[in-house]
Amino acid sequence: MNEQRLTRRQLLWIALTGLATGLVALAVTSYLVGSAEPLYRAQAQVALVPAPTVPAEEVPSYWEALGGGQAASIAAQVLQQPQWAEQAAQTAGVAPADLTVTAGVVDATSLIDVTAETTSPEAAESALDALITAATPTVQRVSGPYALDFVQSAVGSAQPAGVSATQLLIVVFAGGLLIGSGIALLVTRARRRPEDSAPALADDDWSAIPERVDYGSVRGPVDDPVTSRYPSAR
Structure with missing residues (x-):
């Protein structure tokens, strides 16, 4: 052992x-992280609600229809269309390629979470609010008799994106x-x-060493050249 x-x-x-x-990996990663431009994520939440034009007696049925999630899913897809991101990027003063927008429906609700990522916290917040404002008329038109209202604005919500x-x-x-x-x-x-696999020989184990035999000192019987050649002469 x-x-x-x-x-x-x-x-x-x-x-x-x-x-x-570890130090080499740390140095390489530190260089890559230092050379990369940081990203910030802003978040806002909106909700689909029955439009003010819906008669009061029909409002409960419209709320029930919202529970199915179809109208909210349509609204989320509209919010992610590229044209709104381009307009929002111009408003925030960033390149459209540097702005990433996502939208997703909160399960079993009419709430929609919308996020925007870009290289500046202020730009992320302003771009997200501008995007929602620009897309609202289209969302309300394609989702049915519903209005899109802010639940939480993006102002003050920007945080560093990804792992610190x-x-x-x-x-x-x-x-x-x-x-x-x-x-x-x-x-x-x-x-x-x-080294560990090589067999070790004990100090008192001499049985594995063959004895030396001096074959030069051993003489056998010598044949008579006459009798060996002519057997009848024996």
């Missing part, structure tokens, strides 16, 4: 290899440390295997 244990020198080499791998840089660097360093140490451990085990 003791022969399978790693020496202190081998353990130190494994630890240093893992540390070096600090968390990402910690995860990358830990991953590099584990991977480097694991590879170093496998290499160390592979180098020790040929």
Whole structure:
């Protein structure tokens, strides 16, 4: 069992290899994160409600129809159309390619969550509110006798998108440390295997060594050249 244990020198080499791998991964990731432009996500919520033109006695039936989710799904699809994003990007002063908009229906409700991502928190908020305002007439026209109302504006909602840089660097360093140490451990085990597999000979085990035989000192019977050639002469 003791022969399978790693020496202190081998353990130190494994630890240093893992540390070096983690530091290299950390440096590369830090450079990539630092060179990338940060993204910010703003969020707003809107709701489909029966339009003011709906007669009061028919409002309950329209609310019941909204529970099916079909009208809200249509509204969400309209909000994600590219023309609204282009107009909103111009309003916010960003390139249309830098603005990403998503819209999704909250299950079993007429609520719609809308998000916008871009390179500035202020631009994300202003672009999202501008997009909803521009798309509202079309949403109300195609979804039926419903109006689109703000439940929550995008103002003040912008947050950094994705994983924070600090968390990402910690995860990358830990991953590099584990991977480097694991590879170093496998290499160390592979180098020790040929030595461990060689058979050891005990100090008092001489049975495996063959005795030396001096065949030069052994003489057999010498044949008589006459009798061996002429057997009848014996």
